[in-house]
Amino acid sequence: MIKRVFVIGLDGAGNAIKDVETPNIDLIIKEGAxxxxxDTARPPISGECWGSLFHGVPAHKHLLNNDVxxxxxxxxxxxxxSFMKLVRQEWEDCSLAAFSCWGPINRGIIEESTNCYxxxxxxxxxxxEIIDYIGKNDPRVLFVQFDDIDDKGHTYGYRSKEYNDEIRLKDNYVGMLIDAIKKxxxxxxxxxxxTADHGGGGTDIKxxxxxxxxxxxxxxxxxxxxxxRGFNIEEEVNIMDTAAVVAYALGLDIPDEWDAKVPGGIFR
Ligand SMILES: [Zn+2]
Structure with a gap:
């Protein structure tokens, strides 16, 4: 029985973790599904992508972009x-938290009415801050977005040494979060x-x-x-499916309006 969901987002990490040593992330994803x-939203930019992750639809429906x-x-x-709003509507008094380095997620993507911390x-x-929070609260949903991998990509180039080093550092952070969750x-x-919102270095290295x-x-x-355990998902997974997985895991109905689905084979 799943009582709470942690969503850890690594901005700009794409699928580069498969080429970088990430023992902590591997423990989570390779011991799971x-x-x-x-695949992410189009265009693959943070506003569009995090918007789809939270609201369960492609960017042309939620209409979010970095300006908005x-x-x-x-x-x-x-x-x-958003899945935050869905959860709030079901559990009036539960703790919801979002720790986003990139502030617009907290202000422009998660609805104010969710009373999310x-x-x-x-x-x-x-x-x-997150480790401290986990030690003192029992959130129903806790969202995390770390920003520095994307920052290193823009500054030094995606897949550069600096970028890969930042992925290793964020993998350490994921390990610290897992320890806090276990404690x-x-x-x-x-x-x-x-997951990640998008990668980088496709047409332009930065x-x-x-x-x-x-x-x-x-x-x-x-x-x-x-x-x-150890399930390599065969079905297509889109970033927006995250919303459906959060809802399903907590026993909530997936809104008809969402395009998000639970990828087959994830759950036993
Ligand atoms: Zn960026």
Whole structure:
């Protein structure tokens, strides 16, 4: 039985983790269900991609992009609620948390009405905030977005040494989160999802906005008590399916309006 879901998002990581040593991420995804061939939103840019992850639809439906998410709160009358809103509607008093280095996720993608505990700080500070939070709270859903992998891609080039080193550092952070989850006695009844919003270096070594596979392919994996172990997902996985997996894992109906689906074979 899954009581809570952790969604850990690595901005700009694409599917590069398959070429970099990432023992902690591997423990989660390879001991669970995973793919290195996931697909993300178009264009493969953070506003569009995180928008699809939360709202379960492609970008042409949720209409979010980097400009929109920086300026406006997500409309409460949208027919595409985020999984956070879905969870809030089911459990009025539960704890919801989002630790996003990139602040627009907290303000422009997650609806204000969710009363989600939202923190935005640099990765290196965020990790300690999250560990502290996990030690003191029992969230129904906790979302994490680390930003520095994408930053290193833009600065030094995707797949550069600096970029790969940052992936290793974020893998350490994932290990620290797993330790915190275990210490809080939550590991055995949680679903943990790890993914990226997009990759980079497709057409331009320091960018990620074109439809090149290096930009659009993402890894996606989840681990939990009801997840098949060591299952390489054969069906196509899209970033928006994350929303359906969160809802399904917590026993909620998947809204008809979502295009998100639970990829076959993930759950036992
Ligand atoms: Zn970027």
């Amino acid at each position: 995973y793919t290195y061939e996931g 998410v920086k300026k406006n709160p997500y409309p409460e009358d949208s027919v595409y609620p 939202c923190i935005s700080k640099p990765d290196k500070d965020l990790i300690h 809080a006695d939550m590991f055995e009844d949680s679903l943990i999802i790890v 960018s990620h906005s074109s439809d090149h596979p290096l930009n659009t392919k993402i890894f996606w994996g989840c681990y939990g008590p009801t997840v098949n």
